[in-house]
Amino acid sequence: MSNIGSYEKRRENFNWDIAKEVLGWKEGEILNxxxxxxxxxxxQGKGDKKALIWQGFGGKQKTYTFNDLRVLSNGFAKxxxxxxxxxxxxxxxxxxxxxxxxxxFLGVLKMGAVAQPLFSAFGDESLxxxxxxxxxxxxxxxxxxxxxxxxxxxxxxxxxxxVVVEGNPAKLRDEEIYFSMEDFRVEDFTTFESxxxxxxxxxxxxxxxxxxKGAQHGHGxxxxxxxxxxxxxxxxxxxxxxxxxxxxxxxxxxYGIIGPWSLGVTQCVLDSGFTxxxxxxxxxxxxxxxxxxxxxxxxxxMRDGEALVRQYDLSSLRHLASVGEPLNAEAVIWSEKxxxxxxxxxxxxxxxxxxMITNFPGMKIKPGSMGxxxxxxxxxxxxxxxxxxxxxxxxxxxxxxxxGWPSMFREYVKQPDIYRSKFVGAADDAMxxxxxxxxxxxxxxxxxxxxxxxxxxWFVGRDDDVINTGGHLVGPFEIxxxxxxxxxxxxxxxxxxxxxxxxxxxxxFVTLNPGFEPSDDLELxxxxxxxxxxxxLAMPQEIEYSEKLPKTRSGKILRRYLKxxxxxxxxxxxxTLEDD
Amino acid sequence: xxxxxxxxxLEYVIDEYVDEDDDEExxxxxxxxxxxxxxxxxxxxxxxxxxxxxxVSLPDKEATPEAFNTVNKICELVRRFQD
Numbered sequence: 001m002s003n004i005g006s007y008e009k010r011r012e013n014f015n016w017d018i019a020k021e022v023l024g025w026k027e028g029e030i031l032n033x034x035x036x037x038x039x040x041x042x043x044q045g046k047g048d049k050k051a052l053i054w055q056g057f058g059g060k061q062k063t064y065t066f067n068d069l070r071v072l073s074n075g076f077a078k079x080x081x082x083x084x085x086x087x088x089x090x091x092x093x094x095x096x097x098x099x100x101x102x103x104x105f106l107g108v109l110k111m112g113a114v115a116q117p118l119f120s121a122f123g124d125e126s127l128x129x130x131x132x133x134x135x136x137x138x139x140x141x142x143x144x145x146x147x148x149x150x151x152x153x154x155x156x157x158x159x160x161x162x163v164v165v166e167g168n169p170a171k172l173r174d175e176e177i178y179f180s181m182e183d184f185r186v187e188d189f190t191t192f193e194s195x196x197x198x199x200x201x202x203x204x205x206x207x208x209x210x211x212x213k214g215a216q217h218g219h220g221x222x223x224x225x226x227x228x229x230x231x232x233x234x235x236x237x238x239x240x241x242x243x244x245x246x247x248x249x250x251x252x253x254x255y256g257i258i259g260p261w262s263l264g265v266t267q268c269v270l271d272s273g274f275t276x277x278x279x280x281x282x283x284x285x286x287x288x289x290x291x292x293x294x295x296x297x298x299x300x301x302m303r304d305g306e307a308l309v310r311q312y313d314l315s316s317l318r319h320l321a322s323v324g325e326p327l328n329a330e331a332v333i334w335s336e337k338x339x340x341x342x343x344x345x346x347x348x349x350x351x352x353x354x355x356m357i358t359n360f361p362g363m364k365i366k367p368g369s370m371g372x373x374x375x376x377x378x379x380x381x382x383x384x385x386x387x388x389x390x391x392x393x394x395x396x397x398x399x400x401x402x403x404g405w406p407s408m409f410r411e412y413v414k415q416p417d418i419y420r421s422k423f424v425g426a427a428d429d430a431m432x433x434x435x436x437x438x439x440x441x442x443x444x445x446x447x448x449x450x451x452x453x454x455x456x457x458w459f460v461g462r463d464d465d466v467i468n469t470g471g472h473l474v475g476p477f478e479i480x481x482x483x484x485x486x487x488x489x490x491x492x493x494x495x496x497x498x499x500x501x502x503x504x505x506x507x508x509f510v511t512l513n514p515g516f517e518p519s520d521d522l523e524l525x526x527x528x529x530x531x532x533x534x535x536x537l538a539m540p541q542e543i544e545y546s547e548k549l550p551k552t553r554s555g556k557i558l559r560r561y562l563k564x565x566x567x568x569x570x571x572x573x574x575x576t577l578e579d580d
Numbered sequence: 581x582x583x584x585x586x587x588x589x590l591e592y593v594i595d596e597y598v599d600e601d602d603d604e605e606x607x608x609x610x611x612x613x614x615x616x617x618x619x620x621x622x623x624x625x626x627x628x629x630x631x632x633x634x635x636v637s638l639p640d641k642e643a644t645p646e647a648f649n650t651v652n653k654i655c656e657l658v659r660r661f662q663d
Contacts, residue, residue: 057614096616121621144616147599273613273620273645303641501640520632527625528596536621541628 002361004231007372014375016406019223022230023262033200033222034077034109035191037261038069046264053240053268053286054099062099066264069103075184076107077191083161085138087112087192088199092131092139093247094149096120097271100165100181101247104140105257109200109219112192116202116214119248119472120145125482125533128152129211130204131159134413143167146176196220197410203250205350206475207418208464214413215350221254222262224354224407228374229259232346233290234319234361241267242283243292249472250350251323254407255292276304280312287316294324296470298331298343299501306338314339319361321346324471325503326459329368345370347399347459349445350473351422353407356445357399357457370449370457378402381451382442387424389442393453396460400424400442408436408443465559467496469504474538476559482533483508486526488516491549495563497542508540509549509562518545585634585658590651592629593618608652613645623648630654636661 004010020026023036024044030036041049047067054062064072080091091108093115095101101117108115116134118127127148131139135158141149146164150173153159162176169178194200200219204212229235233255241260245251260267270282274297283291301309320335320343327345336342344359347370357379359371373379380389381397390397403423411432412419420426423435424442435441448460467474476494483492491511496504508526516522523543531539550558564570586608594606597618604617612618618626627643630636636658647657 057616121619275644275646524625524629524632527628531622531625536619536624539622539625541624 002231003234003236004360004362007360007363007375010231010375016223016227016376019227019406023222023226030191030193031196031219031222032109032191032194032198033219033258033262034073034106034111036222037258038066038073038106038110039191041066041261041264042070044264049264050266051261052099052102053266055268055270055272055282056098057272064099064103066261069106069261071185071187072103072181073106073110074186074189075181076104076179077111077189078186079179079184080108080111080113080138083138085111085113088114089138090114090116090134090136090202092134092136092141093117094120094122094127094139094141094145095165096142096144097246097252097269098142098166099269100140100142102257102269103181104165105247105253106261109194110189110191112194112198114199114202114216115253117247117253118204119246119535121537122148122248122535123531123533124148124151126478126535126538128155129478130214131156133204133211134202134214137161138163140165140179143171146172194219196406199410201253202413203253203350205250206466206473206478208466208475209477210418210475211478212475213415213418215250215409216411216413217353217407218410221353221407222258224405225254225259226262228355228358229255229263232344232355232358232360232374233259233292233321235260235263235265235290237264239265239289240287240316241265241290241292242270242286242288243267244270244279244294244297245292245323250353251292251294254354255323274300276301276308277311280309280314283314283317284312289316290319290321291317292321292323293343294471295322295327295331296324296502298322298327298335302331302334303501309338317341320344321358323348323355325468326370327368332365332367342367347371347447347457349447351409351443352401352405352445353409354405356401356405366452366454366456368458369452370459372455372457377405378439379457380442381449381457382424382444384448387442394450396448396450398463399445399447399449399457401445402439403436403441403443404439410436465495465563467494467504467506469496469499469506469537470502472537474506478534479506479508479530479538479540480557482530482538483510483526485533486529488512488522489526491557493549493557493559493562494540495559495566497566499541505541506538507542507544507566509544509546511546511548586651586655588633589630589654592633593626593651596625596629597622609650611649612651613649618648620645626654630658634658634662 051066052064091113138161197218201217243256322343323346346355346358348356357370479494480492493509497507499505
């Protein structure tokens with residue numbers, strides 16, 4: 001029997017307080033994610049239960065109990081207090097998927113600061129933009145990644161402390177602090193008394209225009225994350241759960257830390273890159289029961305074939321789910337054939353904080369469909385022109401949600417206007433505190449879909465130019481801004497190009513400055529320039545040189561025209577296109 | 581010829597993936613992926629480099645972290661597809 005039981009009955013009798021029942025949480029208890037994922041589980045008598053089974057490069061393994069999480073996160077919390085960090089200040093976590101990342105996340109939250117995890121493959125420019133925007137005060141990193149911080153620290157006036165948690169302390173600079181997690185176990189720590197609205201986790205997300213926006217979440221998000229973990233991922237007491245996402249992105253915190261640990265479930269982490277064989281070996285060795293992954297990985301596993309699957313004992317698996325980009329029907333059908341279990345697609349985003357439209361255990365699966373709205377979530381499809389909800393099945397429009405679910409982001413850091421622009425029907429002067437509770441509005445996700453006569457949603461595509469590569473959103477503006485800093489490039493446009501495995505990869509169109517000619521060396525130079533400045537995800541995998549780029553009469557580059565040509569779609573209204 | 585390729589790949593790895601202030605020595609057998617010198621996401625640019633400079637097409641399926649883990653292994657892979 002699945003945790004959700006009957007989807008229809010759950011929808012009929014829903015309220016978010018069910019999350020408190022699922023967690024056994026009583027009024028008067030501290031609502032602090034850091035403590036709820038560690039101290040609270042120990043108080044339930046599960047201190048000796050395994051919380052984290054970690055494996056790194058070369059098969060190196062470490063295991064931590066919930067009691068380890070408790071005392072080690074206390075150590076991080078106390079260390080931050082001793083540094084003078086105040087509640088509400090931002091603490092960046094910039095490291096690979098090492099145990100210190102997971103434990104420090106809890107420690108930061110326990111002392112009331114805001115955890116700002118950033119993807120460790122970010123280059124120095126991507127890092128700078130996000131640290132500057134957040135006024136980040138402290139950064140935890142490793143010997144390997146501290147070099148990127150050094151390059152930008154002089155341009156970050158708010159950044160006071162650089163703390164290195166791994167590597168050789170003798171190689172650090174004088175102003176850098178070394179912190180050894182294992183040597184800093186603290187038995188008692190008084191957790192900060194946060195409430196539902198207290199800022200907890202800050203994730204950055206890319207848009208079509210401007211630099212990435214900081215989506216701020218609160219401690220109350222745990223209700224949505226715990227309940228969706230229970231009902232969609234179906235985690236139970238004895239499960240061994242594996243979420244393959246990196247906590248530098250929202251899936252890695254909502255479902256790679258908060259969801260499973262608030263429920264006291266054991267989870268595994270593999271920090272050694274992707275190969276199909278290594279992943280199957282990891283499942284076999286750890287007897288993984290529930291596996292939450294991404295379409296890019298699933299398509300790579302498909303590519304490596306069924307014969308490889310047969311070399312491993314994957315019989316422990318009982319439930320599979322997917323997130324990050326639409327899961328194609330072929331992948332669902334293939335997984336059912338080779339694993340005996342279909343990957344269930346889940347749809348949500350950084351801003352929503354938890355799953356919104358999903359396939360549920362026990363529900364009839366229509367391969368390729370996003371599924372149905374989670375109980376308690378009011379979803380709709382808005383007409384592309386009028387923004388009115390459509391009623392006719394099959395009509396493509398904007399995916400939208402009525403505000404009010406507990407994991408909803410509370411603001412974009414320092415950008416109330418952009419926050420407001422996400423709500424259809426918002427008053428011109430409405431502020432985030434009103435908007436996120438106003439159930440008469442629609443929060444618009446930025447994606448297009450339709451629903452069918454049975455109420456299943458079907459993803460169509462983004463409503464903007466944001467590039468979804470391997471489940472990660474990359475903003476074209478960020479890439480274009482960085483490209484024109486290259487000495488050879490005069491103008492640039494970045495789009496997503498179809499890709500069999502990653503859904504999209506970055507393609508750029510550039511015009512060159514006088515004195516530069518297209519060549520293999522220049523192409524590699526441009527690719528590496530972006531890889532190092534932004535991230536490997538933003539690196540163009542194709543560069544097309546042009547004499548000029550298509551523009552509107554007002555001089556704006558027509559990205560959508562280039563994208564339509566690339567995708568073989570209708571180019572639409574070209575009345576604003578600049579004449580030759 | 582084989583030595584030339586090894587030297588070229590090593591030089592590229594050092595230029596593009598090793599920081600100037602890094603005092604770690606990288607040789608033909610230094611682990612690249614498993615040591616974190618080249619992260620798995622960045623393998624794409626290394627693959628493009630090999631394809632352009634060695635005039636070879638490397639199937640995605642073969643461009644695994646294991647096959648890219650040292651300069652020597654990379655050169656073995658390239659030679660296999662050059663043949």
